[in-house]
């Protein structure tokens with residue numbers, strides 16, 4: 393079948409949760425219904441029933457899972473074959489804070505029924521309200537017994553390192569690091585294609601049905617890396633393109649930020665990899681097609697050269713496999 397001649401575009405999958413709001417629509421242009429609890433926009437995903445479907449072009453109508461299975465070398469280049477698309481890119485509107493949570497690593501997640509991937513994740517702050525907090529990592533000196541004591545008391549947040557983030561801050565959370573985004577944050581997230589979360593504490597609140605949401609304290613406590621310590625924002629690293637900063641480089645993904653002046657162009661490296669690209673500030677076009685604020689696309693490995701053009705001062709996030 394013919395290979396695509398433009399980056400792949402998808403309909404986002406919008407998820408509701410009690411901590412969500414409406415900023416996915418107001419700030420990022422996502423199509424929302426009438427409710428007030430839109431929490432996540434899954435932009436690029438291949439996870440079980442959650443599937444990105446190609447919107448246009450020669451691969452239109454096919455799911456990401458189908459493309460991984462049937463077009464592996466064209467989509468994934470040197471990383472083919474893969475059992476599934478390995479990364480998930482999403483936006484989160486944390487109107488209220490999320491539960492205190494931890495994700496397992498690959499080895500632990502593989503033992504679940506059904507098995508999942510582990511979840512390393514990285515966040516970039518797109519919106520921050522005065523006083524918004526991030527909880528990330530155990531404070532020094534909190535070992536498993538000390539955390540267990542606070543969890544039992546319903547005060548596990550006392551164990552967590554916290555700070556007030558700024559717009560543009562990037563936080564990298566390897567599997568096993570306890571965390572919670574606080575209220576008021578609008579976040580772009582790249583993560584392993586996993587949906588396994590163990591909740592340790594839900595701030596003593598109840599869900600829409602009036603009941604507390606389920607906690608997973610034993611599994612959560614077992615998944616924590618007690619040596620990891622507090623997490624602080626990443627220090628961006630320079631690359632050989634002055635417009636590109638490397639925010640995270642780990643064994644699961646690389647995350648970079650591309651800052652373009654109006655009219656400037658940028659091309660992802662022609663390196664036999666796929667590249668995810670999302671517009672998180674300004675407005676761009678890709679291969680001549682408009683890519684407004686909040687839009688995400690996937691450049692398959694077979695697309696040797698694609699030009700992104702900033703129509704205004706623009707910030708892109710791009711992510712790929714190492």
Ligand SMILES: [Zn+2]
Pocket residue numbers: 493495513571
């Ligand atoms: Zn998380």
